[in-house]
Amino acid sequence: MTDPKLEIQGFELGPWGTNCYVVAPADARPSHTPCWIIDASFEPQAMIEYIKDEGLSPEALILTHAHIDHIAGAFDIRRAFPNVPILIHELEERWLLDPELNLSANAGIPVTAPQATRLLNDGDTLDLAGTSWRVLHVPGHSPGSIALSCERELTLFGGDALFAGSIGRTDFPGCSFEELERSIRIKLYTLPDQTVVYPGHGPPTSIGREKRSNPFVRP
Numbered sequence: 001m002t003d004p005k006l007e008i009q010g011f012e013l014g015p016w017g018t019n020c021y022v023v024a025p026a027d028a029r030p031s032h033t034p035c036w037i038i039d040a041s042f043e044p045q046a047m048i049e050y051i052k053d054e055g056l057s058p059e060a061l062i063l064t065h066a067h068i069d070h071i072a073g074a075f076d077i078r079r080a081f082p083n084v085p086i087l088i089h090e091l092e093e094r095w096l097l098d099p100e101l102n103l104s105a106n107a108g109i110p111v112t113a114p115q116a117t118r119l120l121n122d123g124d125t126l127d128l129a130g131t132s133w134r135v136l137h138v139p140g141h142s143p144g145s146i147a148l149s150c151e152r153e154l155t156l157f158g159g160d161a162l163f164a165g166s167i168g169r170t171d172f173p174g175c176s177f178e179e180l181e182r183s184i185r186i187k188l189y190t191l192p193d194q195t196v197v198y199p200g201h202g203p204p205t206s207i208g209r210e211k212r213s214n215p216f217v218r219p
Contacts, residue, residue, distance in 0.1 A: 005131060006153050008198060009050060014042030016069040019200050021157060022047060024056055025129040032057040034129050037077060037084070038148070038157050039064055039200065044073035048080045059128065063088040064159025064200060065145040066095035066113070067172075068104035074113035085117035087126075089137060091144030093119055103172060120146060136187045140180020141168030147188065154195045156207070162188055162197060164205035167216045184217045 007026040010019050024035035035056040037047065040063070051058060058081045063071055066088060074096075078084060088096065095101040096113040104111035122137035126148070136147040138161040145168075148157040160168035162184055170177040188197075193208030211219045 040073035066092040089144030090119035138183035160200040
């Protein structure tokens with residue numbers, strides 16, 4: 001097996017303990033090495049400082065979905081990196097601009113985010129420094145939830161679809177347990193068992209472990 005080509009740094013941010021990630025090439029870094037930011041929760045200053053200290057250059061802020069705790073820091077990211085594109089699934093484009101849809105109004109802290117630069121769909125491919133990623137549409141926790149899969153590196157950013165021993169909530173408006181169960185079975189459990197899952201909350205897990213022991217969705 002080849003050496004890993006990615007370095008992934010996680011940040012647990014905000015009142016809901018939301019995992020946000022910076023992913024970049026693992027080899028020696030000249031200045032302006034490209035990276036992605038996966039989700040941006042409240043007060044992302046530690047993540048911003050890490051990017052600057054490491055000499056990274058964000059190529060995209062990719063939002064796994066548009067609930068409040070995954071978008072609340074998007075304006076901070078855009079202020080720190082004014083040209084960074086913002087990517088989200090097409091079904092949640094409007095959610096970035098609507099506190100009712102992104103659930104922030106119900107939480108008593110109305111939040112909006114910058115308008116999306118690019119809209120994603122199931123099966124789209126994205127490239128980061130020679131690594132190819134596939135966009136997986138995994139509705140259920142929200143209509144436009146996505147996961148990002150790099151099968152060569154056995155790596156998955158799962159958003160709030162699949163957690164270690166659990167799954168995303170399905171009691172919010174626009175949620176569906178049946179849809180989420182189907183998404184996990186068809187889109188995630190079909191990935192190699194060795195795939196490491198970096199979720200939106202809680203510790204990393206693997207596809208194999210969840211197939212064996214997740215009490216909410218069996219293969």
